[in-house]
Amino acid sequence: MADSTQTPVDVFEKARTHERLEQLEAAKQGDLLPYFRILKSQAGPVVDMEGRETIMLGSNNYLGLTTDPRVKQAARDALEAYGTGVTGSRLLNGTTPLHLDLERELAEWMGTEDAIVFTTGYQSNLGAISAILDPGDTVICDSGDHASILDGCKLSGARLRPFRHNRMDKLESMLERSTAERSPTLVVVDGVFSMEGDVCDLPPIVDLCKRFGARLMVDEAHGVGVLGSRGAGACELFGLEDEVDLRMGTFSKSLASCGGFVAGTEEVIEYMRIASRAFIFSASAVPAAVGAALGALRIIRSEGPDLFERLLGNAAYLRQGLRDLGLKVVEPGTLPDGTEATTPVVPVMVGEDWQAVLLWKALFDAGLYTNVALHPAVPPGGALLRTSLMATHERDHLDRALGIFDRVTGDFPDLPRA
Numbered sequence: 001m002a003d004s005t006q007t008p009v010d011v012f013e014k015a016r017t018h019e020r021l022e023q024l025e026a027a028k029q030g031d032l033l034p035y036f037r038i039l040k041s042q043a044g045p046v047v048d049m050e051g052r053e054t055i056m057l058g059s060n061n062y063l064g065l066t067t068d069p070r071v072k073q074a075a076r077d078a079l080e081a082y083g084t085g086v087t088g089s090r091l092l093n094g095t096t097p098l099h100l101d102l103e104r105e106l107a108e109w110m111g112t113e114d115a116i117v118f119t120t121g122y123q124s125n126l127g128a129i130s131a132i133l134d135p136g137d138t139v140i141c142d143s144g145d146h147a148s149i150l151d152g153c154k155l156s157g158a159r160l161r162p163f164r165h166n167r168m169d170k171l172e173s174m175l176e177r178s179t180a181e182r183s184p185t186l187v188v189v190d191g192v193f194s195m196e197g198d199v200c201d202l203p204p205i206v207d208l209c210k211r212f213g214a215r216l217m218v219d220e221a222h223g224v225g226v227l228g229s230r231g232a233g234a235c236e237l238f239g240l241e242d243e244v245d246l247r248m249g250t251f252s253k254s255l256a257s258c259g260g261f262v263a264g265t266e267e268v269i270e271y272m273r274i275a276s277r278a279f280i281f282s283a284s285a286v287p288a289a290v291g292a293a294l295g296a297l298r299i300i301r302s303e304g305p306d307l308f309e310r311l312l313g314n315a316a317y318l319r320q321g322l323r324d325l326g327l328k329v330v331e332p333g334t335l336p337d338g339t340e341a342t343t344p345v346v347p348v349m350v351g352e353d354w355q356a357v358l359l360w361k362a363l364f365d366a367g368l369y370t371n372v373a374l375h376p377a378v379p380p381g382g383a384l385l386r387t388s389l390m391a392t393h394e395r396d397h398l399d400r401a402l403g404i405f406d407r408v409t410g411d412f413p414d415l416p417r418a
């Protein structure tokens, strides 16, 4: 029997002893914390951050549509028509005609039979993967996959087998294993990896999945509204849309809102509507968010190519500018025709965590905002400054940003150089 006089171990103890607390405290003391900085304006190319004009290279507002008057009007119209919230799940009381229009238009855009809308992108991965997989199944993921994919896998109870980033030989041996075990298998990869910004090597992944009879899901969070002539993502860019079973996207980036979706066959999407707990047991997105996503989608479907060209042109320009400064950028991967696969994410390699934080702060003080990616978001010793572009950045913004990089990095002799 347990002795009730013993001092109990406090379940909150971890909040006091977490390994990162000391570092966090030191960063706070030196005003070096790169997180939770206060944005006091709309997320445009130049923002007011903590009262200072700052060039924004740390937003996922890839097409710049969060400030587009038509998208804002669509959000206002939805707010007026349906109020501030629907106060319940899609299943019971959270489905408006806007949700249905959005699902239909997303499926048309992605070229699939159906699509299901979730309240966040995170829930889309969590809800779809945990509904599809059972404990006897196997799920194989790239080690660079987003946390929401891993959380969905863990929640499902399926056997999780990660393979080293982009290592097709490892993927093949995992598939051999699950085939030998006769375990139904799903492979999940990011179309564009969120921190490094590189495009997945989709053709061999598709071949391997076909060879071993595994299903394939691609997270297009950073690909939709960006890659391919319709902006349908990495699968479109590679001409492999019909070979991929499920495609996930989020509204929090190019679609200028909050929410997410999964597109696929009617059979599987309809199954998610009744089996996905993250869909059934969570309140529906607020009407303004759904209206904004629908407004942005309509703009992308009519004016997309011009926006994609401006965005990717900006990304290529910044990447070349950083290379010309002698900085090391993450290589973006190549397309089957041998050309570089430009994405809106252009990370500068730094290496050690503290160096990345100090460089981030020096850039921030000079009027440039970037995102810091530290372990565990990246492998140990692989700290990055992640820059991301918008279609609405002007060349002048990018030249000013490059000027700041040039001035500031001179004080960092240990930075990896190209």
Ligand SMILES: Cc1ncc(COP(=O)(O)O)c(C=O)c1O
Residues within 6 Å of the ligand: 120, 121, 122, 123, 125, 146, 148, 190, 194, 219, 221, 222, 250, 251, 252, 258, 259, 260
């Ligand atoms: C690759 C990837 N998948 C899923 C998500 C989750 O989307 P959201 O932030 O819209 O919930 C993100 C967001 O950062 C992401 O980068």
